[in-house]
Amino acid sequence: MKHIRYHQLILLLLTLTLFACGGKKSADSANADSQNGLVTFHLNAPPSKVEPLLLSELADSVSYVALETTKETLTTGGVQYGDRYYTIINEDRLLCFDKSGKYLHKIGRQGQGPGEYPFMFDYSYFQVDPTNNWVYVTSNNCKLVYDENGKYIKSLTGEMWRFTPYFVYNDLAYFAPYFSRFEIIDGSTNQIVRNNKRLREEMKTFLNELSDKAKKEGKKEYISEGIAPVLSIYNDAVYYWCILLNDTVIMAKGKEVKPHCRIIPENKYKPEEMYGGNKNSKLLQPIIMKMYIFKDKILLFVHYYASIDDNSDNGYWVLCDFISGNVTYHSNYIINDLDGGPNILVPNSGIEDIYCLSVEDLKNDEEIYNSYFTEGVEAKLKDQEGKFQRLLKSLADDANPIIRTIHWKE
Numbered sequence: 001m002k003h004i005r006y007h008q009l010i011l012l013l014l015t016l017t018l019f020a021c022g023g024k025k026s027a028d029s030a031n032a033d034s035q036n037g038l039v040t041f042h043l044n045a046p047p048s049k050v051e052p053l054l055l056s057e058l059a060d061s062v063s064y065v066a067l068e069t070t071k072e073t074l075t076t077g078g079v080q081y082g083d084r085y086y087t088i089i090n091e092d093r094l095l096c097f098d099k100s101g102k103y104l105h106k107i108g109r110q111g112q113g114p115g116e117y118p119f120m121f122d123y124s125y126f127q128v129d130p131t132n133n134w135v136y137v138t139s140n141n142c143k144l145v146y147d148e149n150g151k152y153i154k155s156l157t158g159e160m161w162r163f164t165p166y167f168v169y170n171d172l173a174y175f176a177p178y179f180s181r182f183e184i185i186d187g188s189t190n191q192i193v194r195n196n197k198r199l200r201e202e203m204k205t206f207l208n209e210l211s212d213k214a215k216k217e218g219k220k221e222y223i224s225e226g227i228a229p230v231l232s233i234y235n236d237a238v239y240y241w242c243i244l245l246n247d248t249v250i251m252a253k254g255k256e257v258k259p260h261c262r263i264i265p266e267n268k269y270k271p272e273e274m275y276g277g278n279k280n281s282k283l284l285q286p287i288i289m290k291m292y293i294f295k296d297k298i299l300l301f302v303h304y305y306a307s308i309d310d311n312s313d314n315g316y317w318v319l320c321d322f323i324s325g326n327v328t329y330h331s332n333y334i335i336n337d338l339d340g341g342p343n344i345l346v347p348n349s350g351i352e353d354i355y356c357l358s359v360e361d362l363k364n365d366e367e368i369y370n371s372y373f374t375e376g377v378e379a380k381l382k383d384q385e386g387k388f389q390r391l392l393k394s395l396a397d398d399a400n401p402i403i404r405t406i407h408w409k410e
Contacts, residue, residue, distance in 0.1 A: 038259055038260075038262050039261045039322055040247075040261070040262040041262065041263050041264070041298070041320040041327055042327070043266060043300075043302060043327070044327075045266075045286075045304065046304065046316050047329060050316060050329045050330050050331050051330060051331060052317075052331045052333055052334060053319070053330045054334070054335050054337045055334050055335060055336045055337055055406070056338055058334070058409060059338065059406050059407055060338075060407050060408070060409055061407045062336065062338050062339050062341060062404060062407065063405050064357075064391060064402050064403070064404055064405075065099070065100065065405070066391065066395055067085060067097050067103075067402075067403065068097065068101050068400065069396070069398075069400040073089065073097075075088065075089055076358065077356050077401065078097075078403050079355075079356070080355065080403055081130055082128070082133070083098075084097065084133060085097040085098075085099075085101065086107070086123075086126070088120050088122065088125075091119055091120055091121055093106055094106065094120050094126060094137065095107070096150060105150045106150050107135050107137065107146050108135075108137060108144060108150060108151075114152075114155075115155070117137050117139040118139065118140065125137065125164065126138065127165050127166075129170070131169060131171075132148065133148035134147055134148065135150070136156075136164075136165065136168055136173070139155075141162045142155050142157045142162075143156040156187065156190055158190060160175045160183050160185055160192070163175055166231050166238060167233055167238045168187070170236075171188045172184055172186060172193070176231070176240060182257075183195040184255060184257075193255050229241065229242040230242065232291045232292055232293040233293075234292075234295075235295075237251050237252060238253075239251050239252075239291065239293045241263055241291055247262045247264045248260075248262050249261050249262065249291075249293075260293075261322070263298070263320070265286040265302075266286070286302050286303070286304050287302065287303045287304075288300050288301070288302055289315070294410075296321065296322040296323050297319060298320040298322075299317065299318070300317070300318040300319075300320065301315060301316075301318075302315070302318050303315050303316075304316070316331065316332060317331070317332065333345045339388060340387075342357060342362070342404070355405075356403055357402040357403075357404055358401055359395045359399045359401065359402060362392055362402075363392060363397055364397060
């Protein structure tokens with residue numbers, strides 16, 4: 001699930017997901033406090049020495065599905081919704097596979113006619129409701145809805161349907177196209193059931209004032225679309241945290257929207273410092289790139305920037321524990337000690353998860369492949385590693401990718 005990110009200043013919001021549990025090393029138990037009845041976690045500069053997390057602290061098991069490879073389904077990517085998998089072919093076809101990876105059918109078709117989409121650029125162009133496997137596809141300024149067999153059902157129009165919802169569940173679509181905007185729309189009636197219109201107006205006024213101030217001072221105009229929210233989905237609810245708004249994580253479930261907790265990055269840049277030309281600060285600015293929500297944990301992937309132009313690789317996993325109040329810092333990968341397969345790695349951008357594994361990369365890129373196995377873990381997982389390697393050996397180098405599913409602890 002793929003991509004936008006983050007920070008502080010007014011209240012509204014929600015977030016997407018898949019991680020859980022444990023955390024020990026490099027703990028800072030004073031990092032959590034309670035304010036207005038909400039648990040608050042403070043992100044400080046990480047300690048000088050951190051260790052990676054073990055996947056067994058977060059998950060119960062890992063499974064892999066190789067998507068069926070045929071001339072018509074050859075692809076380089078894939079994404080999972082529930083127990084179905086979807087891939088895009090030649091930017092014009094959306095295909096569906098079952099839970100074993102067997103090809104099922106196309107979703108709609110490319111074209112300019114009724115019920116047809118002009119193109120399918122990437123995985124942000126569609127969303128799937130896991131309650132009925134209906135697929136919502138972006139097409140110009142509306143959404144085309146297809147049933148679980150890929151047949152066209154209806155078109156949804158209206159201002160918000162120009163955007164792709166972050167989450168669709170039981171006919172409710174959750175939208176947050178910009179950090180200052182959030183709406184829930186009932187797909188069965190196409191009616192808005194919840195929005196933040198008042199807060200949007202407040203944020204619009206704030207942004208206009210910032211922009212006018214920057215122009216008068218001869219600085220770069222403030223660009224509101226440059227900052228996007230961090231989203232997480234857990235237990236059929238959406239959680240949202242945004243860098244330029246309030247530090248509060250907002251939860252939306254059904255038609256209800258309420259605060260969940262607070263995440264406060266210390267040494268925060270103010271908006272005018274980030275976009276107004278003041279880039280001289282050497283403070284380590286924590287930027288949350290990913291957020292994963294669980295029953296009593298929040299797992300973050302955080303980059304620490306010395307300035308807005310800093311591209312150094314300062315990424316860390318940060319685990320926040322509601323029970324103990326601890327905030328623990330870990331290195332930027334998670335060791336897969338469950339089955340000997342690939343570790344959870346985060347690219348330098350800190351933005352993309354690796355759930356879709358290229359067979360060619362796993363077989364032919366020695367550096368990548370070797371990084372998936374850690375000394376001490378290999379022997380422990382000899383049998384499981386054999387299962388993973390046997391799966392690789394059975395596939396051609398140019399086979400469709402392997403989809404990894406991590407079964408997180410509750």
